[in-house]
Amino acid sequence: MINNPIALNVKSIKKQFAIVTAVKDLSFQIRRGEIFALLGPNGAGKTTTVRMLLDFFKPDKGVIEYFLSDNQLPQKPSPSEIGYLPEERGLYLEMPIIKTLTYLGVIRGIEKKDVLNGVEHWLKKLDLYERRNEKLINLSKGNQQKIQFIAAILHKPLFLILDEPFSGFDPINQEIFLSLIKELQMNGTTILLSAHQMHLVERVADRVLLMNNGKMIAYGDLDSIRSEHYAEEKLIVTLNEKPDLEILKQNPSIKKIELLNEAQIEFYLKRKDAISELLNKISLIHTILSIKTEQISLHDIFIEKVKNDKERNHSNA
Amino acid sequence: MPEMNKLKLLYEVSSWEFKRWFKIKEHFISLLIAAALSFLIFGSKIVIELFEDKNIDVIVINSERLPFALDPKSKINLTFKNETDVYTQLTLLQKKEIDGIIFINSVDSIDLKLYSDAPWVEELRGAINVARQNIKLTELNISQYQLAELFKEVKLNLNYTEREEHKAGDAEVIAAGILMGLMFMGIFLGLSYQFIVITGEKQNRITEVVISAIPPQIWIDGKIIGIALLSLVSLISTSLSFVLFMFISDLFGSGWTIPLKVMEPLLIIKLFFFALGGFVFWNTFFSAIAATINDPNTSSRNSFLMIPTIPAVIGFLSLGDPNSIVVQIFSIFPITSSAVISARMVLTHVPLWEILLSFSLLILSTWYLRKLAGKIFATSILMYGKEPTWKEIFRWLKEKQK
Numbered sequence: 001m002i003n004n005p006i007a008l009n010v011k012s013i014k015k016q017f018a019i020v021t022a023v024k025d026l027s028f029q030i031r032r033g034e035i036f037a038l039l040g041p042n043g044a045g046k047t048t049t050v051r052m053l054l055d056f057f058k059p060d061k062g063v064i065e066y067f068l069s070d071n072q073l074p075q076k077p078s079p080s081e082i083g084y085l086p087e088e089r090g091l092y093l094e095m096p097i098i099k100t101l102t103y104l105g106v107i108r109g110i111e112k113k114d115v116l117n118g119v120e121h122w123l124k125k126l127d128l129y130e131r132r133n134e135k136l137i138n139l140s141k142g143n144q145q146k147i148q149f150i151a152a153i154l155h156k157p158l159f160l161i162l163d164e165p166f167s168g169f170d171p172i173n174q175e176i177f178l179s180l181i182k183e184l185q186m187n188g189t190t191i192l193l194s195a196h197q198m199h200l201v202e203r204v205a206d207r208v209l210l211m212n213n214g215k216m217i218a219y220g221d222l223d224s225i226r227s228e229h230y231a232e233e234k235l236i237v238t239l240n241e242k243p244d245l246e247i248l249k250q251n252p253s254i255k256k257i258e259l260l261n262e263a264q265i266e267f268y269l270k271r272k273d274a275i276s277e278l279l280n281k282i283s284l285i286h287t288i289l290s291i292k293t294e295q296i297s298l299h300d301i302f303i304e305k306v307k308n309d310k311e312r313n314h315s316n317a
Numbered sequence: 318m319p320e321m322n323k324l325k326l327l328y329e330v331s332s333w334e335f336k337r338w339f340k341i342k343e344h345f346i347s348l349l350i351a352a353a354l355s356f357l358i359f360g361s362k363i364v365i366e367l368f369e370d371k372n373i374d375v376i377v378i379n380s381e382r383l384p385f386a387l388d389p390k391s392k393i394n395l396t397f398k399n400e401t402d403v404y405t406q407l408t409l410l411q412k413k414e415i416d417g418i419i420f421i422n423s424v425d426s427i428d429l430k431l432y433s434d435a436p437w438v439e440e441l442r443g444a445i446n447v448a449r450q451n452i453k454l455t456e457l458n459i460s461q462y463q464l465a466e467l468f469k470e471v472k473l474n475l476n477y478t479e480r481e482e483h484k485a486g487d488a489e490v491i492a493a494g495i496l497m498g499l500m501f502m503g504i505f506l507g508l509s510y511q512f513i514v515i516t517g518e519k520q521n522r523i524t525e526v527v528i529s530a531i532p533p534q535i536w537i538d539g540k541i542i543g544i545a546l547l548s549l550v551s552l553i554s555t556s557l558s559f560v561l562f563m564f565i566s567d568l569f570g571s572g573w574t575i576p577l578k579v580m581e582p583l584l585i586i587k588l589f590f591f592a593l594g595g596f597v598f599w600n601t602f603f604s605a606i607a608a609t610i611n612d613p614n615t616s617s618r619n620s621f622l623m624i625p626t627i628p629a630v631i632g633f634l635s636l637g638d639p640n641s642i643v644v645q646i647f648s649i650f651p652i653t654s655s656a657v658i659s660a661r662m663v664l665t666h667v668p669l670w671e672i673l674l675s676f677s678l679l680i681l682s683t684w685y686l687r688k689l690a691g692k693i694f695a696t697s698i699l700m701y702g703k704e705p706t707w708k709e710i711f712r713w714l715k716e717k718q719k
Contacts, residue, residue: 054529090518090521090522094337151526
């Protein structure tokens with residue numbers, strides 16, 4: 001993936017609304033065929049970034065370049081090359097499913113017969129083909145989401161932007177959508193994912209960009225973010241008594257310690273190979289009842305990064 | 318985007334906006350209702366008359382004092398009796414075996430006894446008046462010819478120095494009024510659709526999906542054309558309902574006819590284009606306003622709905638004097654032109670240059686209004702939550718121009 005040509009190049013973009021700077025000097029690249037996740041808390045500037053990528057409005061500063069064709073020069077993508085699932089979901093509720101999807105496909109410049117083939121394929125795949133002539137309002141929220149998803153992908157876009165694609169889905173449908181996103185990637189679609197379900201994002205994303213207050217706080221593939229910016233491993237140890245955290249904190253391989261309850265401690269380790277050394281030291285002081293190791297999650301990194309960023313902003317202020 | 322693609326896209330969007338709301342079944346139902354109403358109103362009148370087809374028996378006492386006669390086809394049967402029969406006849410009247418008794422006291426004094434008010438009294442009154450008038454004419458030695466000469470109106474020949482003006486008859490004034498009414502119905506229909514469509518799309522969050530696929534200007538153009546066509550179809554359908562209503566009423570002898578001038582093909586073509594132009598103009602205006610509204614239930618911008626009442630009032634005032642200078646100006650001014658010039662074309666002769674100037678200005682102003690509306694639409698359509706103020710909209714428009 002790392003050698004794939006660039007599909008999107010964002011250089012130092014900035015967007016200000018009245019006195020609020022929504023996006024500050026943001027730069028990143030997305031490579032062809034990768035799943036790229038844009039993460040951040042509410043108000044981080046993700047939607048503003050997505051809207052600039054879709055040319056809903058221009059950045060005040062900076063450049064957005066697409067390289068979706070084999071042409072070396074940047075080109076504005078045509079509507080048929082872009083797919084978009086907005087966070088704010090909505091469709092023509094009073095219209096039949098098939099007519100709505102056909103219209104949304106045709107206005108992207110796709111031939112009607114190709115649109116109809118795509119509609120049939122996706123409706124069958126998502127078990128909604130029998131209901132194709134029903135009005136959208138008759139579908140459940142989850143099924144309406146599926147229709148919205150089909151509308152975003154039925155024209156086989158080269159570049160797909162999915163804003164909060166998992167919201168509103170139950171766990172089973174979330175799994176279905178994870179596999180669909182993977183399938184789209186396998187078929188060559190470049191995907192920009194903006195979501196807050198970190199545990200789902202980290203299962204599909206090749207690279208991530210963490211945003212807070214309109215600026216980037218972490219960017220890269222998950223492994224490098226884990227190692228460069230945080231800890232590598234999480235170790236959960238249950239002891240027979242309440243430990244003295246100050247003594248444990250003296251171990252140089254520990255990034256952070258959290259007491260989960262009276263006798264359970266969570267260690268964030270800088271290196272994986274520090275586990276045995278740490279356990280040896282603990283066993284000299286306490287009796288270990290159980291141990292569990294976990295990979296550092298994106299959620300942990302995200303929380304830590306946002307917290308650090310806030311602290312930095314406070315100290316600067 | 319290549320021009321052909323833009324046109325194809327415009328066709329797709331217009332067609333979608335039109336088909337979303339166009340229900341052919343409802344137009345057929347409205348035609349059927351018009352036909353049924355006309356049939357019921359005028360047909361039932363005939364049915365009622367058929368059921369009331371019984372003879373009226375009236376007794377005349379002292380007929381020799383004022384001899385009178387009725388039309389041979391009249392349903393009133395007159396039976397002449399002497400004063401001696403009065404008691405018997407009153408008994409018959411009480412039993413409702415006869416319908417009335419006329420007592421002729423003198424030429425100037427007549428009593429009519431009947432059990433309740435009845436429509437045939439008027440026919441009787443007319444016949445008695447004619448008989449009395451003839452007696453009086455004889456007494457005064459005046460002939461029928463002299464009487465006719467006395468009441469004859471002077472013949473005033475009108476000679477115009479410029480050209481012979483066409484004087485609109487009552488039927489044409491009514492037709493022009495109905496035409497304007499239909500035009501405003503179409504304008505208000507477009508207004509309500511634009512508000513429902515645009516604010517509904519904003520509330521249902523459809524806008525982002527569509528805007529990611531098509532430019533806002535094409536989207537708004539498609540809405541304007543689609544909904545203007547919808548207004549035009551409604552106008553045609555309602556006009557056909559009127560024609561059908563009149564046609565059926567005429568079959569039952571109502572005497573209501575459509576003025577021949579309104580049926581002239583050239584006039585129909587001119588009216589068609591002005592109606593379409595007017596609907597496009599007003600839909601352009603409404604779409605720009607609707608895009609700035611977040612919730613139509615609470616927005617103060619709903620007051621914009623009142624604006625089309627201005628041309629409506631001016632249009633109806635012009636029916637009085639379609640050739641006045643003020644009305645001529647209003648028939649060229651784009652806000653009022655489509656309605657006023659349409660009414661004038663029915664009522665009077667409108668020179669070709671006025672028609673062409675009026676239509677050109679309508680098209681030109683619609684073109685520029687469309688561009689402005691497109692910018693307002695593109696700026697406002699993605700704004701949810703707080704309704705933007707006009708100041709904010711103009712600031713964003715300025716930023717967009719950069």
